[in-house]
Amino acid sequence: MNAAAGGHDGAQVGGPVAPTAKSRAVHRTLGVRDVRIDGGPLGRWQATNRSASIPLGIKQLEEAGNLHNLRLAAGEVTGEFKGPRFMDSDLYKQLEAVAWEAGREGGEDLLDFLRRSAELLTRAQQADGYLNSHYQVVKPDRRYAELEWSHEMYCAGHLIQAAVASTRVGGDPDLLAVARRFADHLVKVFLHEGDPGIDGHPVIETALVELYRLTGEQSYLDLASRLVENRGRGQIASGGMGAHYFQDHLPVREADTEVGHAVRALYLEAGIVDLYLETGDESLLASSVRRWEDMVATKTALTGGIGSRHSRESFGDRYELPPDRAYNETCAAIASVHWSWRLLLATGEGRYADLIERTLYNGFAASTSTDGTRFFYVNPLQRRYDHVEGDDPGRRHEWFSCACCPPNIMRLVASLGHYVATTAGDGLYVHQYTQGTIRADLPSGAVKLALRTDYPWSGTVAFTVETAPPGEWELGLRVPGWSESTSVTVNGAAAGATTNTDGYVVLRRTWERGDTVTITLDLTPRPVYPHQRIDAVRGCVAVERGPLVYCFEQADQADGVDVEELTLVPGAELTARDEADLPDVGRTVVLSAEAVAVSQPDDGLPYSTRPPAQGSTSRPVTATAIPYFQWDNRDGRAMRVFVPVHPGATS
Template sequence: MTMQITTTAPQAPVAPSRGRLRPLGQNEVRITGGFWGDRQAVNAAGTLAHIGARLESEGWLPNFDLAVSGGLPEGRRGREFSDSEVYKYLEGLAWEIGRTGSPELEQRFREVVSRVSAAQEPDGYLNTRFGRPGQGARWSDLEWGHELYCLGHLFQAAVARARTRPHADDGLLEVARRAADMVCREFGADGRDAICGHAVVEVGLAELARVTGDDRYLEQARLFVERHGRGTLRDIEWGRKYYQDDIPVRDAEALRGHAVRANYLAAGAADVAIDTGDDRLLEALRGQWDRTVARRTYITGGQGSHHQDEAFGEDWELPADRAYSETCAGVGSIMFSWRLLLAGADPRHADLIERTLYNVVATSPAPDGRAFFYANTLHQRVPGIPADPDTTSPRASSSLRAPWFEVSCCPPNVARTLASLDAYVATADGEGVQLQQYAPASVRTTLPDGRVIAFDVETDYPASGLVRVIVTDAAPDAEWTLTLRVPAWAGGARLRVVSSSGEVAAESDAAPGAVEARRAFRAGDVVELDLPMAPRLTAPDERIDAVRGCLVIERGPEVFALESVDLAVAGVDDVAQVALAPGAAPVERDGRVWIDVVRHGESDACWPYGEPGDEPGGAASVQVPLVPYHEWAERGPSTMRVWIPAAT
């Protein structure tokens, strides 16, 4: 496949009007294999087809046909937000068509758009749950109705299509514009002073403004952001913080409430802040990100510790066995972090994206891409129950990956993220290109002053830590800077520049953060970043009560887990029966990470408490293998834990 070298708007989910960095889109970056290339292939061949089939069989896509034929409300199936899953599916298709040019997916995309557009009302309104005889009136349930939420995902799908196929005649962009015009009339400065109970319309409107150049959409996004925190939505048992209507966005200290809603709102607020030049709002969002990451984020990058309201807990409230860590919250976190990265070039934002990609997004789908985790626990106490492949799971917190959910937001969210992942690999500024994520890739772009940059990335990261950038084309005698992110965990990294003649031109340590190589690159020059990948022990902040006295094993960006299926060598069948041996250190052998554990002492005492040191000690240790967290539950039901108690 070839990519055009361009300085126009990137084929990317996010294209801010200003900021330190410009994202390089699918037209400039292509993942060519490796960890993420394999997952993109599964997403294209398995996940998108699976989602399309389920949208049909569950009735959520046929809802649009019923809207046209007059079969609503009697025949409608699915929750009030089921329209949004169709729109996320369309967005995933659009990015995949942009990535591969698949004629089969193009045909499918057009078929779905035709069915959706036929259901749009003359004034632009589009929803299968409200507005018809026998249904609730439009905008009659802003707390739970999700009408604006659904439209937000419609707008994002239209943006994906406009950026990947700007001259397509399928009509999706026109459908989105009619709906957005209706939203501006209904909720503009002279209209309803209200918000949606589930944020995302803000993101959709902001990106639609960027695609169309129509500032009305950006202004409407700004109005929605500023209206949050005024208490316009009804109070509920979890409080208005559930839908971020308790405190104005710019006054909050951390993300709070429903974790998906919170991240989507923060992403939309970042779009508004960046494109309107509201530096005060942007600084507030940076502060919220800082505190949320420092005190409300799991070791995996997952967010949300409450099951009942799918919400953030308070600072340090991060129980492993009750981790909700919804897959969609991980996607939302990536959306928020990416916008802050583009605005300020802080590598910490790319670090969190990497952690979340490897340990939340990659964990959700099964190897065949046809079953998913909705929630991502860090401690499975009871072996799960295999899901019926023909049944829709009523429970978001299913104990094993399930093929579909009554609330099915996660599968299409994973699909659209993987299909657009090329656009999260690299960025550019006036001086050069920055690699933000590591995967085998081809990068071709042109800087604003005309300097051509073309290179390939060779790596099997995270299997090893060697990343090789091979320059394939460059403007003669024109210097530019290649910047490579050095993750926070990568102390001891090294950078080496080798000229096309084979001479070592430069070699140095590369401290965590970012490292630069600047020169007049020539074809054949190679830049090598060597990241240390030895497995390591990680301890929690002592204020995280739930895992005090436990340790995690990490290797590179991957968090590892202990599964009961690997404990036969220790003579036990449950992770609850072992602890890390005193002084245990992880090692690599036979392509796996191993750790020494000891069995807990067995006691028939009728009271599980006693004097310090009562626990029998001195048991012989045995070495057991671990699995990357994203691979857990792939060998049948098991107990599992990420945080392992450390024996004393």
């Protein structure tokens, strides 16, 4: 790691989020190479991301025209601008992914792509620091004139995030120079010259805070604050989408629930918490926590998916959580992880890591095919046998005309190690479990742990101390909310530890090299019922095992067993079967249950004075479920996460 990887003023050389030493963070992030993942689904996702997804993304940037557009802006080619106006942002997210991946595993090809891209951006950037290929090529006279849809600051935000990532992994300094020149231009216009404008799509806020953390330049933090404070004043209530869409309907301290475009809303929240972390403004944190609690209680799918409506890609009303029509945009799941992670740093509360785990293993992971080359933009919890959306049968695609999701997936996967562990006080805290190693600097010295586990297929995780600083220090292990019984041993003996109010078992002792801690979480498959106010899945049950939400996909059912007719009897035993390599799916654990197929005749009208249980026929069948994140890797038939409770059963 070269000198450019350093931070100012004691900031840790972190991954995507690295609060300063003087910040309000309760937990401190580790360095970019401090966590290594070398097994399990997370390891597999990282390997596939490197071998398949990232090369695909780089190829698509050329084919879709993102690089062409910047060459146009640089005056190096002729032709038309291609794609939507936020095309630059796809490149920036891709660059961020490449940076984290280069930091994780190295790779001259990756570093070369970073370098060449930085050179192109340097050539495309205007003398005053402005950089946006769409506005430079298509609408040079409309710079900052249509902020509600321009995505100029949105693109700048992703550029900054890419530059921060590149710098933290020791990349070429050119990208940071480009980003700083653009950031300085934004500071000039929107802070010093007093333009009250805000971008229709947040992300600049959190990016500017990170740039402040990296550089120590106060004006970046001040501009981030200005942009958050200017929001919610109704200045961009135009364009037919409404003020809610842009989170411009209420100042952030007054809003008590998430509304409007889900990705916009949650990127803004990440910025709000980042601001709190560096400014200490408790009212910002309080408002964000309030909305997080409301979102989790009333607007989050079982998979962690976010955004109930296709129309406006938006949040719905409270408890409006349809399984079939859930939008659950992949980018919203990513934004949710970003937000929850910052709340975890701010508070130390394990509930935020719980939501991250739920989202990562389900709503997020389902976005990508097993082979890493096809992606979901929309992640519903049900697909009917005859599903069609427009002309689309609802399967994954290799790319999209609005390609925000794939490079966003890649940057999160490449940086997954960031979300595994933190330090706090004199302790090391582990939030996500995976095969791998964790290295951290505690006040008393360096610690290194080896993690051995087959998680999430197994619930046992063994930590071996490889390096320990002298004296007592704490090891904190998150106890997921779903684990109904959890045991912890130290060197084979019951630790007798209890879970604290933050949701962690904390072991304080003097550790020796070779000490082994084992946590065993309860992976008993469990039925999960929706709150009565969730109308769309009333009378249904889902199945989970550990952090994994399961789904009943037609491909796994015996001949003649129709997913649309399955019902589950509460109390029926759920049997787990390990599959080393389910064809086209890979390593998994399959669940099966004795179930009942209920068939109701179609008598011409779908409504009747006769209760549905009357006149239907039932027969016992075996229902088979696989983890939701592995669905749609075989064929395009029906899938359900929630299935009806057998109507003869009393709940």
